Amino acid sequence: MSDVGLIDIVAALMFIGVLAYAIFGGADFGSGVWDLLAGDARHGGAVRAQIDHSIGPVWEANHVWLIYILVFMWTAFPLGFTALMTTLFIPWLLVGLGIVARGAGFAFRKYSASLRSARLYGAIFAGASLFTPFFLGMIAGAVASGRVPLEGGDLWTSWTGPASWVGGVLAVVSCAFLAACFLTADAARAGHDEVVAWMRPRALVSGAVAGVVAITAAVTLHLDAPTLAERLRTRGAGLVALSAIAGVATMVWLWQRRYALARVAAVVAVGSIVAGWGVAQWPDLLVDTAPLDAVAGARPTLVALIIVFGIAAVTAVPALIWLYVLVNTPRWSED
Amino acid sequence: MLSAILASETSINLLAARYQMALSLGFHIVLACFGVAFPAIIFIAHWRGIYRNDADALVLAKRWSKVAAVLFAVGAVSGTILSFEMGLLWPGLMGPYGDVIGLPFALEGIAFFTEAVFLGIYLFGWGRLAPRTHLLTLLPIMTAGVVGTFCIIAVNAWMNAPAGFDLVDGVVTNVDPMAAMFNRAVLGQFVHMWVAAFMVTGFLVASAYAVGMLRGRRDRLHRLGFRIPFAVATVFALVQPFVGHVIGLRLATEQPTKLAAMELATETEARAPLIIGGVLVDGEVRGGIEIPDLGSLIARGGVDREVPGLNDVPPEDRPPANVVHWSFQTMIAMGMALVAIGAGYWLAAWRGRDLLRSTWFLRIAALTGAMAVVALETGWITTEVGRQPWMVNQVLRVADSVTPNNGVVISLAVLVIVYTAMGIAAVRVLLSMSRRWRDGGADLATPYGPPDRVPVGVGASSGDAMPRAGDGPQDDASRQDGPGGGDAP
Numbered sequence: 001m002s003d004v005g006l007i008d009i010v011a012a013l014m015f016i017g018v019l020a021y022a023i024f025g026g027a028d029f030g031s032g033v034w035d036l037l038a039g040d041a042r043h044g045g046a047v048r049a050q051i052d053h054s055i056g057p058v059w060e061a062n063h064v065w066l067i068y069i070l071v072f073m074w075t076a077f078p079l080g081f082t083a084l085m086t087t088l089f090i091p092w093l094l095v096g097l098g099i100v101a102r103g104a105g106f107a108f109r110k111y112s113a114s115l116r117s118a119r120l121y122g123a124i125f126a127g128a129s130l131f132t133p134f135f136l137g138m139i140a141g142a143v144a145s146g147r148v149p150l151e152g153g154d155l156w157t158s159w160t161g162p163a164s165w166v167g168g169v170l171a172v173v174s175c176a177f178l179a180a181c182f183l184t185a186d187a188a189r190a191g192h193d194e195v196v197a198w199m200r201p202r203a204l205v206s207g208a209v210a211g212v213v214a215i216t217a218a219v220t221l222h223l224d225a226p227t228l229a230e231r232l233r234t235r236g237a238g239l240v241a242l243s244a245i246a247g248v249a250t251m252v253w254l255w256q257r258r259y260a261l262a263r264v265a266a267v268v269a270v271g272s273i274v275a276g277w278g279v280a281q282w283p284d285l286l287v288d289t290a291p292l293d294a295v296a297g298a299r300p301t302l303v304a305l306i307i308v309f310g311i312a313a314v315t316a317v318p319a320l321i322w323l324y325v326l327v328n329t330p331r332w333s334e335d
Numbered sequence: 336m337l338s339a340i341l342a343s344e345t346s347i348n349l350l351a352a353r354y355q356m357a358l359s360l361g362f363h364i365v366l367a368c369f370g371v372a373f374p375a376i377i378f379i380a381h382w383r384g385i386y387r388n389d390a391d392a393l394v395l396a397k398r399w400s401k402v403a404a405v406l407f408a409v410g411a412v413s414g415t416i417l418s419f420e421m422g423l424l425w426p427g428l429m430g431p432y433g434d435v436i437g438l439p440f441a442l443e444g445i446a447f448f449t450e451a452v453f454l455g456i457y458l459f460g461w462g463r464l465a466p467r468t469h470l471l472t473l474l475p476i477m478t479a480g481v482v483g484t485f486c487i488i489a490v491n492a493w494m495n496a497p498a499g500f501d502l503v504d505g506v507v508t509n510v511d512p513m514a515a516m517f518n519r520a521v522l523g524q525f526v527h528m529w530v531a532a533f534m535v536t537g538f539l540v541a542s543a544y545a546v547g548m549l550r551g552r553r554d555r556l557h558r559l560g561f562r563i564p565f566a567v568a569t570v571f572a573l574v575q576p577f578v579g580h581v582i583g584l585r586l587a588t589e590q591p592t593k594l595a596a597m598e599l600a601t602e603t604e605a606r607a608p609l610i611i612g613g614v615l616v617d618g619e620v621r622g623g624i625e626i627p628d629l630g631s632l633i634a635r636g637g638v639d640r641e642v643p644g645l646n647d648v649p650p651e652d653r654p655p656a657n658v659v660h661w662s663f664q665t666m667i668a669m670g671m672a673l674v675a676i677g678a679g680y681w682l683a684a685w686r687g688r689d690l691l692r693s694t695w696f697l698r699i700a701a702l703t704g705a706m707a708v709v710a711l712e713t714g715w716i717t718t719e720v721g722r723q724p725w726m727v728n729q730v731l732r733v734a735d736s737v738t739p740n741n742g743v744v745i746s747l748a749v750l751v752i753v754y755t756a757m758g759i760a761a762v763r764v765l766l767s768m769s770r771r772w773r774d775g776g777a778d779l780a781t782p783y784g785p786p787d788r789v790p791v792g793v794g795a796s797s798g799d800a801m802p803r804a805g806d807g808p809q810d811d812a813s814r815q816d817g818p819g820g821g822d823a824p
Contacts, residue, residue, distance in 0.1 A: 075437020085422030107408030297434025
């Protein structure tokens, strides 16, 4: 196997993490966004209970995908990792704070002493669920638009270009859309009709908004990230089309109240657009500035990473699947 | 020295980065201890509850699992901050050496996944899984604790005893990730930290119940809540001095300057004294108690063997000896005191004397958790400050690893505020949980119960009180409710 093949495999394995984090981590963040919008304690209680129930058992496991991405990146592409962290110091710091606030806020809310403190922790959890994916989207926009040079870029302008803004908005809207589909399906399965009634129209609206933002993003990328846009138009076209079809299917199934199907379609819609981004990134780690093979680590380490992934595939992945299966059983769906 | 630091902005940055790392690690390590050891302690209680039909033990397991939910969440997010900081603060380490030491990090990722998955299953499994299956879901968490500790410590040990690469003209080559992971220092350091995790967790949990008993809650639940973690902590406290001693013996060859700082030894000499206390001022030891020959005997295993001195290396390669010496001896003092307290309690129990009836013993026992944390933190200060000025011993200086970005002072300030707030909030949440259990409540119905579900007139400051399930502690055990089991009987 040539070194280039090896590097591509490791990059693909790393991107599996990005994909999983975007979908599962994204749905958790999106749930926090709906928590923020659920209204006052009296009206939002049922929705927040559903959110708590839906993401409680899984959010920490879903969060580990972010660690997986970081570890894969600094091990396989160390110089790309340091360039990413050095130039994008500020948004990464904000993401870090958001992750702390989200996780701690969520855990504290569940066990807090009074409604007042639950409101405070809940607001922290929900607010952080909104701004964390926003800054992650900004980071993605910075990378996609070629603003992260290996030798270090500007601390502010690198991540505040048009692609970053649209990336941030697209990330938040996609998370909200995913979460709305997940929560509607969870609530329907548990028989929480009032939550379904609240959630379903919002899933439809957020889906429509996500579609509009995605089209805006396509235009923005065309102007602001020509390299990536060109690759998206060519080798990424199939995935973009799949995303569009799945997005429409989600809307139709939501309309028909076939929530389990709608959830799957939403995963495909978001997943294929993220995968399209990944395909369009190749063969760069940082678009226009750092091809994968220029920043790749030592060969024995790359081989070791593939073995580690193999170990994970037979240990952690079955465990993850068991967790997802469990939380979707009727016994775990009940309160 | 201070003016020299202030003269250069890079140095301020370096100092801020070091303090930020110290704060993040010092905070996270306490929670990591719980991640490693708490599942095992919960397992003991849960096992007793099921197989010995011990209702109190089952209540303890259930309550502890809720404490774990809070602590593990804080641990997960503070651990994430650390992984960010590897790149944000130390690109000079991660750029050239990321592929050298990445393997244990990647393996730790698997451990973290396993822990997070089974924690989710365990926490929400109350009343949903068959009792024995439920108990068994703790085992993968315990295994992940062992693997995770080994992997993370492997990275730190590698910084002390670098291996698995060659430096050719300043370029890292011949990378061997396995050799880096299984470096010479890893085994000893791993065992030391793993044992420490059980001491910290065990003594901290026992402390909480000692405080409860001091406040008059001397029922069987509190006695059991004290004795289970205290027994675990005692066993590990007894082992720790031997582990620490074995690691110490390696230092003379591996990191002589660190040993010199720990011992406050200025000149390399045989028949070196043991200096207890004392400070180094202008190259001379002032104060302190000197015991002849004992330094060589303990640090080297023979009075005729040489203990290395700080003067063997140029001043710019020396760590701040007083910090290292004092933190090292503080750790030893705490460790020894914990051995005495732990062994004393069980010896008395064996001779038929129940020290839990003694107020003075409970007061001391209430302090053991804090003492274990002090030992943990001073131990880390010893090894980390003792390695200065090196990031990777004899290979890479800390000053050469720090980020070129100025303004780390700001991120440090932000982190100080956020971690202070998070620490206070975590303690408050845990105290409110304990208060609720004491009042006979079990769980909140929902995180955001609509106020109208609060029974009017219940609770002290009731208007704002959370709706709570009205089941008492006994109920709590027999019903095996899940969190959120607010469906009042």
